[in-house]
Amino acid sequence: MVEILSNLTKKNLCFWYLDDGSYHKNRHTMHLYCNQLNEDEAKVLILRIHKLYGIYPTKRYDRKKDGRSFIYLYFPRELTEIFRKDVENILVKYKVKSLFYKIGQPRPLRFKSIKEG
Secondary structure, eight states: OHHHHHTOOHHHHHHHHHHHEEEETTTTEEEEEOTTOOHHHHHHHHHHHHHHHSSOOEEEEEEOTTSOEEEEEEEOHHHHHHHHHHHHHHHHHTTOGGGGGGGTOSSOGGGTTOOOO
16 A cells, blocks of 8 residues: 555545545635555655645644544645646546536536536
8 A cells, every 4th residue: 555655646645536526615625535555655645745846734633422433634725725726637538527616616617618528
């Protein structure tokens, strides 16, 4: 797993986010959920994101009432602004209107004449 995380591309990260990420409209920040990663793997992912974007995400924990906790990464606003553009480019390229909420948009203006198949 460490080798995979160490070699993630921006595109890989965007697809991961589209599956397991969330955008927070009021704060203009993003979270990337990585529930299956252990502490060491999360650290490798943080370092990889820093290498790709020059900004560190912060490791946080989603703590459940039953005592379980899961790792997620908090993307500060500066990282969100950069990463969000990469996610938007993927959504436009693949014409996926339905996931624009993942970057805080109801739908992109560039899709006015494009019908999602």
